[in-house]
Amino acid sequence: MQEPHVKNATEQEEREYLEEIKEQLLLSVKRVDDAVRQFSNELREKKQYIHEHQSGMDDADMVAAGQSINRMAFTGDAAVARKRKLLKLAQSPYFGRIDFTTPGQQTAPVYIGVHSYSDERQRQNLIYDWRAPISSLFYDFELGEASYPTPSGTIQGLIELKRQYKIRDGRLEFMLDSDVNIHDDVLQQELAKSSDDKMKTIVATIQRDQNAVIRNEEATVMVIQGVAGSGKTSIALHRIAFLLYRFRETIAAKNILIISPNKVFADYISNVLPELGEEHIPEMGMEELAADLLDTRFTFQTFFEQVSALLEAHNPAFIERIHFKSSFEFLSQLNQYLLHIENTYLNVTELRVGRTVVPAALIQQKFRTYHRVPLLKRFGLVANDVRAYVRDAAGRKLTGQDKATIGDGISRMFKLQNLPDLYRDFYRWLGRPELLKLDHRLHLEYADVFPLIYLRLRLEGITAYEQVKHLLVDEMQDYTPVQYAVLSRLFSCRKTILGDVSQTVNPYSASSAETIERVFPQADVVKLFRSYRSTIEITAFAQHITPNPHIIPLERHGPEPELVPCAGKNEEWETIRQRIKAFQGAGNHSLGIICKTLRQAEEAYQVLQAPGVHLLTDESTSFKEGVLITTAHLAKGLEFDAVIVPFASARNYKTEVDKGMLYIACTRAMHQLTLTYAGELTAFLSA
Numbered sequence: 001m002q003e004p005h006v007k008n009a010t011e012q013e014e015r016e017y018l019e020e021i022k023e024q025l026l027l028s029v030k031r032v033d034d035a036v037r038q039f040s041n042e043l044r045e046k047k048q049y050i051h052e053h054q055s056g057m058d059d060a061d062m063v064a065a066g067q068s069i070n071r072m073a074f075t076g077d078a079a080v081a082r083k084r085k086l087l088k089l090a091q092s093p094y095f096g097r098i099d100f101t102t103p104g105q106q107t108a109p110v111y112i113g114v115h116s117y118s119d120e121r122q123r124q125n126l127i128y129d130w131r132a133p134i135s136s137l138f139y140d141f142e143l144g145e146a147s148y149p150t151p152s153g154t155i156q157g158l159i160e161l162k163r164q165y166k167i168r169d170g171r172l173e174f175m176l177d178s179d180v181n182i183h184d185d186v187l188q189q190e191l192a193k194s195s196d197d198k199m200k201t202i203v204a205t206i207q208r209d210q211n212a213v214i215r216n217e218e219a220t221v222m223v224i225q226g227v228a229g230s231g232k233t234s235i236a237l238h239r240i241a242f243l244l245y246r247f248r249e250t251i252a253a254k255n256i257l258i259i260s261p262n263k264v265f266a267d268y269i270s271n272v273l274p275e276l277g278e279e280h281i282p283e284m285g286m287e288e289l290a291a292d293l294l295d296t297r298f299t300f301q302t303f304f305e306q307v308s309a310l311l312e313a314h315n316p317a318f319i320e321r322i323h324f325k326s327s328f329e330f331l332s333q334l335n336q337y338l339l340h341i342e343n344t345y346l347n348v349t350e351l352r353v354g355r356t357v358v359p360a361a362l363i364q365q366k367f368r369t370y371h372r373v374p375l376l377k378r379f380g381l382v383a384n385d386v387r388a389y390v391r392d393a394a395g396r397k398l399t400g401q402d403k404a405t406i407g408d409g410i411s412r413m414f415k416l417q418n419l420p421d422l423y424r425d426f427y428r429w430l431g432r433p434e435l436l437k438l439d440h441r442l443h444l445e446y447a448d449v450f451p452l453i454y455l456r457l458r459l460e461g462i463t464a465y466e467q468v469k470h471l472l473v474d475e476m477q478d479y480t481p482v483q484y485a486v487l488s489r490l491f492s493c494r495k496t497i498l499g500d501v502s503q504t505v506n507p508y509s510a511s512s513a514e515t516i517e518r519v520f521p522q523a524d525v526v527k528l529f530r531s532y533r534s535t536i537e538i539t540a541f542a543q544h545i546t547p548n549p550h551i552i553p554l555e556r557h558g559p560e561p562e563l564v565p566c567a568g569k570n571e572e573w574e575t576i577r578q579r580i581k582a583f584q585g586a587g588n589h590s591l592g593i594i595c596k597t598l599r600q601a602e603e604a605y606q607v608l609q610a611p612g613v614h615l616l617t618d619e620s621t622s623f624k625e626g627v628l629i630t631t632a633h634l635a636k637g638l639e640f641d642a643v644i645v646p647f648a649s650a651r652n653y654k655t656e657v658d659k660g661m662l663y664i665a666c667t668r669a670m671h672q673l674t675l676t677y678a679g680e681l682t683a684f685l686s687a
């Protein structure tokens with residue numbers, strides 16, 4: 001029997017096929033162009049028609065005409081989006097292929113790309129979207145038996161060929177057939193590359209464990225605890241792209257919300273979803289959320305300011321306040337306090353309005369009717385009912401004075417009405433009034449912001465963000481149980497929460513996956529130990545600071561991290577200056593000079609100022625290529641080809657907070673890491 005012919009078996013055939021596909025893609029682009037031209041002509045004619053016939057049109061005609069214009073514009077937008085996708089595909093149509101045979105069916109190659117593409121006339125799928133059910137074969141299996149889930153059941157079969165391609169600017173740079181663990185060669189190449197000014201997509205090299213997270217459809221809350229550089233942020237964004245594809249009937253980009261640590265990070269990741277063909281996703285920081293939810297009378301310290309204060313001075317009382325308010329027990333106590341006030345702060349008495357007496361039992365019964373309404377909202381409702389009662393009993397309309405008497409009288413039955421007073425009272429009830437620093441100006445410490453919001457949510461009820469159907473929270477270790485309790489009440493939707501306890505910027509308020517699980521007991525927790533960002537040498541070096549025996553660095557080598565002792569600060573500056581020059585001469589894209597505090601970063605910027613050297617502060621909004629001077633806190637989540645950590649001395653890095661910063665700074669480096677210090681080296685590295 002003759003061997004069945006494998007389509008596009010040889011490299012030559014693949015090259016020819018690529019040319020064919022590119023031609024078809026360009027033809028499709030032309031068709032879209034023609035269609036767009038036609039749309040715009042029709043649109044112009046329609047507008048012209050309306051303009052000329054305006055006087056003879058009634059309201060209904062106008063509405064109909066407006067709607068048809070909107071429809072056309074919408075179709076026009078869709079055409080533009082389609083063109084963008086086609087042009088992108090023409091640059092790199094696919095990155096993978098599998099030949100999959102199911103019993104009784106002929107093998108057909110499945111080409112996998114960033115977007116799908118089909119032959120419009122033959123209605124045949126030529127390229128499959130990486131998120132299509134069949135594409136999961138590419139990530140989950142090698143040659144041999146394989147299966148993939150579809151909405152209508154699992155499909156079993158045999159993978160006979162698995163191939164990877166690197167196609168850039170429409171040219172096939174290489175192709176690789178796989179037998180065993182295929183991804184590694186291509187993955188190695190990807191990781192060895194120089195950094196970008198924006199986070200990149202990883203569709204061509206998603207690993208099996210990562211794929212499982214990306215394609216998980218069931219989890220209502222997914223917690224990803226992964227070591228530095230394990231691809232948490234990348235996976236979370238690809239997961240969003242997957243969910244947008246899988247549930248496109250019910251979820252759109254506007255239904256997703258990303259809670260991000262700062263604007264620079266938001267800018268850094270902003271490319272990924274558009275690169276994957278999805279729209280920009282709404283994003284907001286915790287502080288923005290807080291400002292939205294807090295009463296406008298309050299102002300508050302930011303998280304960055306809190307951490308800066310911890311870095312600048314050792315203040316045990318401040319630390320105790322933060323630590324206390326970050327515990328799970330604190331949340332339980334807030335909950336107990338809420339029960340306590342509900343049970344003991346309401347003292348219902350009879351109420352006199354003119355000659356009418358409203359019996360206490362009646363008021364009590366009204367309060368009971370509204371027991372599901374948030375506590376502070378009940379008074380208004382009970383007052384309204386009492387007004388109706390008095391009106392009926394007295395047989396007359398109520399005066400403004402009567403109404404006010406009733407409103408005040410009902411309010412007074414509850415011991416405290418006002419949120420700041422209740423929050424103060426909570427600490428008195430605890431027997432720890434010293435744990436609250438809040439004066440009449442109502443400027444809150446950061447640690448009080450979310451407890452207060454939590455109280456407000458529970459006592460007043462807030463409905464907001466109801467459009468959000470999936471919430472993504474990055475840097476989960478930086479948020480406390482109370483913050484999670486707020487998020488949980490505010491966002492009843494599905495969630496993806498990710499972070500790394502080793503990268504905490506404030507050890508007194510950090511949450512581990514286990515803490516978060518207590519708030520979300522239904523969560524699926526995934527732990528990732530493979531680290532992709534840094535060379536083995538850099539990962540091993542960072543292990544001295546915060547050891548994690550489970551970390552698995554990817555087999556990629558580079559120069560040993562360098563510890564450069566200097567005679568004094570001037571020599572440190574000189575060393576760094578030379579490194580900047582060397583960096584600017586080489587072909588790398590980004591060099592991070594990562595300091596402990598903002599003050600140090602500002603000083604470094606003053607001293608090292610040169611073209612292409614930028615300072616990144618908590619006010620910055622965008623990530624820039626070149627030489628970036630910043631703090632570890634702000635560099636979190638970012639990565640650089642090379643990193644320099646100045647002032648790695650025992651004097652500068654000595655506390656637990658400092659240690660966290662040093663770990664974050666070192667783990668930002670992809671290929672090269674240098675630390676300079678004068679005097680004694682920090683104990684975190686000398687041990």
Ligand SMILES: Nc1ncnc2c1ncn2[C@@H]1O[C@H](COP(=O)(O)OP(=O)(O)OP(=O)(O)O)[C@@H](O)[C@H]1O
Pocket residue numbers: 187190191200202205206207210226227228229230231232233234235500503532533636637638639667
């Ligand atoms: N499967 C993959 N293929 C190619 N590159 C990958 C893959 N997974 C991760 N990476 C790369 O590893 C680097 C780290 O990824 P990412 O920033 O998502 O990790 P992280 O876990 O969020 O890191 P950190 O917590 O340290 O900020 C990025 O450059 C990313 O592109």
